Amino acid sequence: MNQIIQPTLTIDGQTVAIEGERNLLELVRKANIDLPTFCYHSELSVYGACRLCLVQVEGRGIMGACSTPPEPGLKIQTSTPQIREIRRIAVELLLANHDQSCPTCPRSANCQLQILAQRLGVKKVRFKSVLQPAPLDESSPSLVRDPNKCVLCGDCVRMCWEIQGIGAIDFTHRGHEVSVQPAFGKQLGDVECVNCGQCASVCPTGALTIKSEVDQVWDLLADPSETVIVQIAPAVRVGLGECFGLKPGEITTGRIVAALKHLGFDQIYDTSFAADLTVIEEGTEFLERKKAGGHLPMFTSCCPGWVKYAEQYFPELLPNLSTCRSPQAMFGSLVKAMLPDQLKVERKNLKVVAIMPCTAKKFEAQRPEMAVNGDPDVDHVLTTQELAHMIQSAGIIFDSLQPESFDMPFGFYTGAGVIFGNSGGVMEAVLRYAAEKVTGKKLDQVEFQQVRGDSGLREATIMVDGSELRLAIVHGLRNARVVAEQVRAGKSHYDLIEVMACPGGCVGGAGQPVSTSRDSRALRTKGLYHADKMLQLHKSQDNVFITECYAKFLGDIGGEKAHHLLHTTYQSRRRISDESLPLMQSQAEDKLKVSVCLGTNCFLKGSQDVLNGVLRYAERSGLEGRLDVRAGFCFEKCESGPTVMIGGEHVHHCTAARAIEVLNSKIESDNPGHAVDENPGCTGTD
Amino acid sequence: MASAPIVVDRAGKFEKVCGILNRFARRPAGLIPILQAIQHEYQYLPEEVLTYVATSLDVPPARVFGVATFYAHFALEPKGKHVIRICDGTACHVKQSLPVLNALRQKLGTTEKSKTTADMMFTVETVACLGACGLAPVIVIDEQVHGQITPERAVALVDDIQAQEASLQTAPAVPAEQPLAEECND
Numbered sequence A: 001m002n003q004i005i006q007p008t009l010t011i012d013g014q015t016v017a018i019e020g021e022r023n024l025l026e027l028v029r030k031a032n033i034d035l036p037t038f039c040y041h042s043e044l045s046v047y048g049a050c051r052l053c054l055v056q057v058e059g060r061g062i063m064g065a066c067s068t069p070p071e072p073g074l075k076i077q078t079s080t081p082q083i084r085e086i087r088r089i090a091v092e093l094l095l096a097n098h099d100q101s102c103p104t105c106p107r108s109a110n111c112q113l114q115i116l117a118q119r120l121g122v123k124k125v126r127f128k129s130v131l132q133p134a135p136l137d138e139s140s141p142s143l144v145r146d147p148n149k150c151v152l153c154g155d156c157v158r159m160c161w162e163i164q165g166i167g168a169i170d171f172t173h174r175g176h177e178v179s180v181q182p183a184f185g186k187q188l189g190d191v192e193c194v195n196c197g198q199c200a201s202v203c204p205t206g207a208l209t210i211k212s213e214v215d216q217v218w219d220l221l222a223d224p225s226e227t228v229i230v231q232i233a234p235a236v237r238v239g240l241g242e243c244f245g246l247k248p249g250e251i252t253t254g255r256i257v258a259a260l261k262h263l264g265f266d267q268i269y270d271t272s273f274a275a276d277l278t279v280i281e282e283g284t285e286f287l288e289r290k291k292a293g294g295h296l297p298m299f300t301s302c303c304p305g306w307v308k309y310a311e312q313y314f315p316e317l318l319p320n321l322s323t324c325r326s327p328q329a330m331f332g333s334l335v336k337a338m339l340p341d342q343l344k345v346e347r348k349n350l351k352v353v354a355i356m357p358c359t360a361k362k363f364e365a366q367r368p369e370m371a372v373n374g375d376p377d378v379d380h381v382l383t384t385q386e387l388a389h390m391i392q393s394a395g396i397i398f399d400s401l402q403p404e405s406f407d408m409p410f411g412f413y414t415g416a417g418v419i420f421g422n423s424g425g426v427m428e429a430v431l432r433y434a435a436e437k438v439t440g441k442k443l444d445q446v447e448f449q450q451v452r453g454d455s456g457l458r459e460a461t462i463m464v465d466g467s468e469l470r471l472a473i474v475h476g477l478r479n480a481r482v483v484a485e486q487v488r489a490g491k492s493h494y495d496l497i498e499v500m501a502c503p504g505g506c507v508g509g510a511g512q513p514v515s516t517s518r519d520s521r522a523l524r525t526k527g528l529y530h531a532d533k534m535l536q537l538h539k540s541q542d543n544v545f546i547t548e549c550y551a552k553f554l555g556d557i558g559g560e561k562a563h564h565l566l567h568t569t570y571q572s573r574r575r576i577s578d579e580s581l582p583l584m585q586s587q588a589e590d591k592l593k594v595s596v597c598l599g600t601n602c603f604l605k606g607s608q609d610v611l612n613g614v615l616r617y618a619e620r621s622g623l624e625g626r627l628d629v630r631a632g633f634c635f636e637k638c639e640s641g642p643t644v645m646i647g648g649e650h651v652h653h654c655t656a657a658r659a660i661e662v663l664n665s666k667i668e669s670d671n672p673g674h675a676v677d678e679n680p681g682c683t684g685t686d
Numbered sequence B: 001m002a003s004a005p006i007v008v009d010r011a012g013k014f015e016k017v018c019g020i021l022n023r024f025a026r027r028p029a030g031l032i033p034i035l036q037a038i039q040h041e042y043q044y045l046p047e048e049v050l051t052y053v054a055t056s057l058d059v060p061p062a063r064v065f066g067v068a069t070f071y072a073h074f075a076l077e078p079k080g081k082h083v084i085r086i087c088d089g090t091a092c093h094v095k096q097s098l099p100v101l102n103a104l105r106q107k108l109g110t111t112e113k114s115k116t117t118a119d120m121m122f123t124v125e126t127v128a129c130l131g132a133c134g135l136a137p138v139i140v141i142d143e144q145v146h147g148q149i150t151p152e153r154a155v156a157l158v159d160d161i162q163a164q165e166a167s168l169q170t171a172p173a174v175p176a177e178q179p180l181a182e183e184c185n186d
Helices: A024-030 A081-096 A112-119 A155-163 A198-202 A214-222 A234-238 A240-244 A253-263 A271-292 A304-313 A315-320 A327-343 A360-365 A384-393 A415-421 A425-439 A477-488 A520-534 A544-554 A560-566 A600-604 A607-620 A656-670 B010-023 B028-042 B047-057 B061-070 B090-094 B097-108 B151-170
Strands: A008-011 A014-017 A054-057 A061-064 A075-077 A143-145 A169-172 A179-182 A208-210 A227-232 A267-270 A350-356 A380-383 A457-464 A467-475 A496-500 A580-584 A592-597 A627-632 A644-646 A649-651 B082-087 B122-127 B139-141 B144-146
Touching: A008 A024, A024 A054, A054 A081, A061 A081, A081 A112, A155 A169, A155 A198, A155 A477, A169 B061, A179 B061, A198 A208, A214 A227, A214 A350, A214 A380, A214 A384, A227 A253, A227 A271, A227 A327, A234 A240, A234 A253, A234 A271, A234 A384, A234 A415, A234 A520, A240 A384, A253 A267, A253 A384, A267 A271, A267 A327, A271 A327, A271 A415, A271 A425, A271 A544, A271 A560, A304 A315, A304 A360, A304 A477, A315 A477, A327 A350, A327 A360, A327 A544, A327 A560, A350 A360, A350 A384, A360 A380, A380 A384, A415 A425, A415 A520, A425 A457, A425 A467, A425 A496, A457 A477, A467 A477, A477 A496, A544 A560, A580 A607, A580 B010, A580 B047, A592 A600, A592 A607, A592 A656, A600 A607, A600 B047, A607 A627, A607 A644, A607 A656, A607 B010, A644 A656, A649 A656, B010 B028, B010 B047, B028 B047, B028 B061, B047 B061, B082 B097, B082 B151, B090 B097, B097 B122, B097 B151, B139 B151, B144 B151
Parallel strands: A008 A075, A227 A267, A227 A350, A350 A380, A467 A496, A592 A627, B082 B122
Antiparallel strands: A008 A014, A054 A061, A054 A075, A143 A208, A169 A179, A457 A467, A580 A627, A592 A644, A644 A649, B082 B139, B139 B144
């Protein structure tokens, strides 16, 4: 029998086996050499722009390791004097065009540019500074964009497009004017960004950072008139330790509680409690939809990045989203309803701070529907990184803290609530509830291995009481789009779909510590499953405080009070602000404004024909002087599109004939007897 | 800003945009020729039209903006009725193109940043090379090439155009652009 010869190549004198690696960079890393790079991420396409991963290939010259496929027999050197000099010049050139305000930069501790300048021994930048200062973009509730710190590696651009399928930012202009921007130079808060922050998590410098709320929280803690309570999301406990030199996935729950007590929070609770509550509400909602023939498949709604994405791109699927608020929001709503009485404080003096692995939660907390009379249910959201800053700032030696326990009752949780923090966890937690509910029998085997895994688009079929449940689990919004398009086209056979925007789920959220190790996401997930294992209870329905909460306060599961406090509604949402295209202008004082939506949803429903019909009619019937016609981009009424706004009134499901009818009646009511007699020539049918 | 002196048939132009998009089957791969055709209609790329192009091609507006800003050929600001391009490539530069540029800017009151006159009549811009180095210095006014130009001759050419425009203003109105035969039906 022929023996298969393992292909190899040589890296700095070491023989290294080629085992399916896609490029030389992966092989060099396998040989335990940390080749510097800004623009290479294993999950993104190869860009080859930063020129830092250069290697000397014998007989070929200097090549980018990221963009060179491995071939057997190649002899590679990774650190020759010439390569070191090229790398140093590359870093010096970047620094010459960089706002070097390093001590005050939020990324100071883990900026790749700073680390590389140190590693490559850059002592002095020999080039004159050419930085043209550009203003900060602080429009987003979640992120800050500082163009003066951008190194143009394009990681953010590729992350937003390739993984999230959004493309809210892209390269603009050319040559030395190149910059990364949202469309038309708008601000991040005015475009389709869903605040997932994955751009910031791959940014090697401080060009994209988390918008900090640390100062506001310090102020609250220092104010004796405020009662400040805090909730910690599941994924935080397996991430925070990385900021203090611990391994990814190490569970630090007790130390986090101790640190929060030290910082001065009055009550310390766990979002996992609210996750248990979510399981009960969402599981019940799902079973009811299944029984009553409601909108299926049902999508989970815990992820605020996904919810905003669905509102912008899939308005017709909003009835398929679970109406359950996210655990963060349920927690805020519930405690602000229950605690003022118990703690004898007024609602306005009860502040809720949430510690989240997520930047989009900052946006969620600011949604007007998550507030009572303008008072938000969650006042501030701190990411894992921001909590680490507070702990460091207070001088707390994290590792030396003695673990403490959460306050009751909102600090009591089951394993089902904890695994909410990783992809597949929400699905598994709901199954643990639903399976027991449907069969009426105690579920002994609580682990559903079928829904676990790392792939961005997974399917599973589970038999419950003789009937099949077809499930899909996705992470990364591009994957969500694939599934949502199937559902929209009626080609989906799923019952329940779990969506998390960030790769790996919340453990990979952009609020988590900037990852130092490539497998940190998998380790954090492992940490959460481990935390579940170590708890005595694994099913949300076994959480006695949840049962008590329903009995004493909420009433029935899915009942009126529960609905009021724990559920929400969604609205279709425009992707870009303030765009409208004037097509026919009128100087007349009594002009009638007509605006036809040409946003994607209305466009697909034929609004372009409506617009052209209106324009042609106006020309034909001599209304040109009276009408001010524009094409608009989304009135946020997608569910009933095509939408046309005529004289301040929305006309839904509009056809050209209907629009003409309405605009004639408006003109008639403005000047009785002056209506245009001409018959539109077609009949409206809607 | 003064309103455009040209009668803009916005609705007609919009129908043309629809026609252009249809001609390229609304495929993202046709983005560059689509932008070229739209610029031909509007003399520049209006932001709202780009938003519409993005919607109908199902590509992010940021991508369309990226492409539109990458190519020097595309303009995102409206241009004047008459576009004057001064070549400032090496040969023309050496043959004193800058005095020509300065004379035109002084004559029309334009600057490096604001290239178009307030009455939307003239745009003065530089180009890297027109490939007519034998005629250096060269300017192009509305597709007409003028070689071995001097500041005085350049200003005289502008005077001529201004005189023509003034006589047009007093003459009877020109009929508005004809409605388009091209229909938008998708």
